[in-house]
Amino acid sequence: MSKVKKKVKVIKVDLDKCNGCRACELACSAFHANPKYSSINPARSRIRMVIDPLNDEYVPIRAAEYTRSECDGRNAYVISGKEYSECSFCGASCPARDLFKEPDSGLPLRCDMCEDDPEQKEPLCVQWCLAKALIYEEYEEEVEEQVKLGDMETGLKSLVDKYGFQKLVDAITRMSQKG
Amino acid sequence: MRYAETGYNLEIDLSKGNIQKVETDPELTELYLGGLGTNAKILWDRVGPEVEPFSPDNLLIFSAGLLCGTPAPGANRTIVSTISPQTNLMAFSMMGGFFAPELKYAGYDKIILRGKSPDLVYLWINNDKVEIRDASHLRGKGAVETAELIKEELGEPKAHVAAIGLAGENRVYFASIEQGRSSASRLGIGAVMGDKGVKAIAVRGTKDLNIAQPAEMMKLCNEVLDYINFREENLIPGVMPILQGLGSPQEMKHVDEKWHTENFMWGNSRTRIRDFWNDEIEEKWKETQESVRTRLISCYNCPLKCGAIISVPGISTYMMKCFSKLTYTMAAYSDLDFGFKIAQRATEYGVDGFSTPQVMAFALELLEAGILTEKDFPGMPEDPEGRFYWLLDKIVRREGIGDVLANGTHWAAEQIGNGAEAFAHNNIKKHEQLPLKLSMLNPIYFLMYATGEKINITQIEGQFPQAPFATMEEKEAFVKDWIQVPDDKFKEYFLKWEFRGEYSMPFYPGVQACCEIVDWMEMMHYIDDSLGMCAGLSSFPLKPPYHIHNYPKVISAANGMDLDKDGLTKIAKRNRTLIRAFNVRRGMSRADEKPPENHWKKRFPELETQLLDEYYKFKGWNNQGIPTKESLHELNLAYVSEDLEQRGIIENEQS
Numbered sequence: 001m002s003k004v005k006k007k008v009k010v011i012k013v014d015l016d017k018c019n020g021c022r023a024c025e026l027a028c029s030a031f032h033a034n035p036k037y038s039s040i041n042p043a044r045s046r047i048r049m050v051i052d053p054l055n056d057e058y059v060p061i062r063a064a065e066y067t068r069s070e071c072d073g074r075n076a077y078v079i080s081g082k083e084y085s086e087c088s089f090c091g092a093s094c095p096a097r098d099l100f101k102e103p104d105s106g107l108p109l110r111c112d113m114c115e116d117d118p119e120q121k122e123p124l125c126v127q128w129c130l131a132k133a134l135i136y137e138e139y140e141e142e143v144e145e146q147v148k149l150g151d152m153e154t155g156l157k158s159l160v161d162k163y164g165f166q167k168l169v170d171a172i173t174r175m176s177q178k179g
Numbered sequence: 180m181r182y183a184e185t186g187y188n189l190e191i192d193l194s195k196g197n198i199q200k201v202e203t204d205p206e207l208t209e210l211y212l213g214g215l216g217t218n219a220k221i222l223w224d225r226v227g228p229e230v231e232p233f234s235p236d237n238l239l240i241f242s243a244g245l246l247c248g249t250p251a252p253g254a255n256r257t258i259v260s261t262i263s264p265q266t267n268l269m270a271f272s273m274m275g276g277f278f279a280p281e282l283k284y285a286g287y288d289k290i291i292l293r294g295k296s297p298d299l300v301y302l303w304i305n306n307d308k309v310e311i312r313d314a315s316h317l318r319g320k321g322a323v324e325t326a327e328l329i330k331e332e333l334g335e336p337k338a339h340v341a342a343i344g345l346a347g348e349n350r351v352y353f354a355s356i357e358q359g360r361s362s363a364s365r366l367g368i369g370a371v372m373g374d375k376g377v378k379a380i381a382v383r384g385t386k387d388l389n390i391a392q393p394a395e396m397m398k399l400c401n402e403v404l405d406y407i408n409f410r411e412e413n414l415i416p417g418v419m420p421i422l423q424g425l426g427s428p429q430e431m432k433h434v435d436e437k438w439h440t441e442n443f444m445w446g447n448s449r450t451r452i453r454d455f456w457n458d459e460i461e462e463k464w465k466e467t468q469e470s471v472r473t474r475l476i477s478c479y480n481c482p483l484k485c486g487a488i489i490s491v492p493g494i495s496t497y498m499m500k501c502f503s504k505l506t507y508t509m510a511a512y513s514d515l516d517f518g519f520k521i522a523q524r525a526t527e528y529g530v531d532g533f534s535t536p537q538v539m540a541f542a543l544e545l546l547e548a549g550i551l552t553e554k555d556f557p558g559m560p561e562d563p564e565g566r567f568y569w570l571l572d573k574i575v576r577r578e579g580i581g582d583v584l585a586n587g588t589h590w591a592a593e594q595i596g597n598g599a600e601a602f603a604h605n606n607i608k609k610h611e612q613l614p615l616k617l618s619m620l621n622p623i624y625f626l627m628y629a630t631g632e633k634i635n636i637t638q639i640e641g642q643f644p645q646a647p648f649a650t651m652e653e654k655e656a657f658v659k660d661w662i663q664v665p666d667d668k669f670k671e672y673f674l675k676w677e678f679r680g681e682y683s684m685p686f687y688p689g690v691q692a693c694c695e696i697v698d699w700m701e702m703m704h705y706i707d708d709s710l711g712m713c714a715g716l717s718s719f720p721l722k723p724p725y726h727i728h729n730y731p732k733v734i735s736a737a738n739g740m741d742l743d744k745d746g747l748t749k750i751a752k753r754n755r756t757l758i759r760a761f762n763v764r765r766g767m768s769r770a771d772e773k774p775p776e777n778h779w780k781k782r783f784p785e786l787e788t789q790l791l792d793e794y795y796k797f798k799g800w801n802n803q804g805i806p807t808k809e810s811l812h813e814l815n816l817a818y819v820s821e822d823l824e825q826r827g828i829i830e831n832e833q834s
Contacts, residue, residue: 019484021477030250030397037393040248041284043385053488054496056473103385130404130482
């Protein structure tokens with residue numbers, strides 16, 4: 001594979017500034033609704049807040065890669081007297097939990113930095129974070145070219161993992177014949 | 180398809196344990212919006228004037244406002260409506276936080292509770308699955324503690340829980356409903372929840388809420404966010420810090436309490452301590468506040484940080500907002516450290532932060548006056564702080580004198596007798612008010628105090644400045660970008676307004692202008708309460724992002740209904756009139772519309788009569804404050820008119 005210049009988009013999180021309003025979740029779910037902005041549902045958001053006010057815990061997590069199996073890492077961390085697992089702040093859409101899955105279909109969700117045409121000045125969660133806990137940054141990097149999966153491909157991949165390639169092809173063929 | 184609303188209410192009969200999901204009539208949304216408006220309609224239809232607050236026939240309604248759960252910043256309030264045990268009128272207390280949007284995402288606009296559960300229960304609403312669950316293990320637990328225990332036993336950290344503490348369980352007339360960083364405190368709705376045997380309601384929702392005009396809605400919301408940013412960078416000069424910006428008064432952020440400590444009354448709304456504030460106190464209170472305040476926090480989808488997490492070493496963490504840090508402090512003549520500590524216990528017990536300290540200070544005054552004696556307070560400590568903790572514990576448990584005090588100053592005074600009534604001196608419509616005693620009658624505030632049915636003054640006041648500005652230059656600068664006024668005449672009223680002379684209070688603004696100003700303030704509150712919008716972004720602060728000009732567009736974009744300024748004005752008037760009619764049907768009359776005798780030192784009885792006469796006329800009410808047949812018909816409230824006629828409350832030929 002050849003090396004290409006790639007724009008790297010980063011969202012930095014300043015936990016101290018978060019006020020726990022969850023506007024990031026709302027804006028994300030609005031942007032990714034179909035048609036755009038037509039519905040709101042934080043459960044569909046690709047950014048979710050882990051909130052425990054009594055322990056002063058306010059952590060936004062963005063949906064990362066879909067993974068077909070649970071990870072084996074089960075490290076426990078104690079922060080200010082409260083125990084957390086490696087899962088607590090993990091962004092993966094994994095079989096161990098409901099986080100970052102479409103509530104009705106169960107298909108995985110992943111943050112796409114609100115790719116849009118025309119391009120958004122910043123991802124929606126950053127635009128709606130008036131507390132400035134979410135900070136958007138861009139820089140260029142030389143990376144190896146790779147195929148990036150869209151929403152549909154990621155969803156199909158999870159179905160392949162669940163049912164096997166052949167069954168999925170059979171099902172799609174059947175469906176297309178029925179029209 | 181329904182937009183902005185789900186189109187379903189949850190009807191729960193607690194006596195029978197019956198749960199129903201009921202589709203609502205979209206026409207009611209066009210007439211009353213939602214939230215307070217549709218709550219009032221339901222109460223009018225289903226709760227007759229003979230129904231007592233603690234009757235199984237009383238309803239307890241938890242409603243999301245019409246805009247809750249949509250992208251409209253600040254639309255997160257739950258409006259709780261029932262009959263108040265304290266006033267015996269409609270209670271419509273409300274709370275911010277996260278409950279209302281979560282309810283919408285679970286697929287419901289309202290939870291309507293009727294009957295009484297034989298055992299203590301809690302409700303678990305998880306999308307389509309709704310359960311009435313045993314809560315016997317939660318009896319006596321604190322409100323915050325209960326929420327944590329429920330989330331843990333359900334394994335649902337994302338659920339939102341509204342709970343009562345011991346005060347609600349024991350039907351204390353000023354018991355609150357607590358929910359995370361928020362509470363619905365006024366008018367004793369926690370007591371009704373306790374009476375119904377409901378310890379808590381937990382809700383979790385993962386469904387879509389639809390928006391009628393998606394792109395337009397996002398554009399309008401972005402304008403609101405831009406304006407919030409603008410206002411945060413452009414504070415209003417010439418007014419005290421807590422009034423300069425947006426949101427609920429920023430009590431958790433600011434430590435400068437010179438104004439409150441020197442202008443609000445201490446004790447049982449009794450003593451004004453001028454020159455209280457000095458460098459030493461400022462330093463000490465600053466240290467107290469900053470050492471216990473862990474983080475400033477917000478309600479759902481709102482950038483304003485009106486709340487805080489409070490962690491006092493040695494006691495459980497809790498959340499606070501607005502002014503409760505000083506209500507106990509000032510009632511007990513103590514300091515801020517005490518305020519933060521006792522508020523933790525009061526929050527767990529679930530009591531109103533305004534009424535509770537006044538009730539306790541009232542009890543101590545009665546002791547001092549010899550109307551109550553040492554025998555009524557067996558084992559009470561000597562120090563002021565110790566006495567407050569002792570009284571609080573007795574009240575929420577309804578033990579001894581606490582059982583009497585738990586009914587609030589009005590009813591307690593009546594029961595104690597022997598001249599105790601004179602000590603319940605800070606009430607309107609039987610309910611404790613802000614501890615304010617002023618000198619010159621303010622005609623605008625007179626009307627707000629007298630006629631408000633949400634009972635607390637802060638629930639009517641708003642966008643018109645509380646006092647004139649000193650120079651014409653300042654006044655002109657203020658009106659220059661005052662886009663929120665419904666009409667330019669309000670700018671004229673303000674420009675002319677002066678501290679002294681012909682254009683000063685109490686005779687300026689004139690009676691007609693006062694009516695118009697109060698009507699505007701009140702209209703914005705009634706709109707907010709139907710939309711579930713926080714007053715802190717609309718009716719309460721100077722120059723807010725929502726106003727009568729952009730609201731119709733926001734509502735149309737969210738819900739799809741065709742609405743303009745006149746249409747929205749009419750809905751607000753309809754909702755306001757319906758609530759007035761409901762309370763009139765329960766016996767409220769002009770005689771109830773009286774601010775405390777000692778609220779102002781300089782009173783003007785003739786002017787006050789004239790103000791009330793003209794305001795009633797302005798509102799379409801008769802001289803007794805009863806809506807006229809004609810105005811009811813104009814507002815599509817013919818059914819209300821007929822009912823009031825049948826009961827002989829309004830006369831047939833009256834117009």
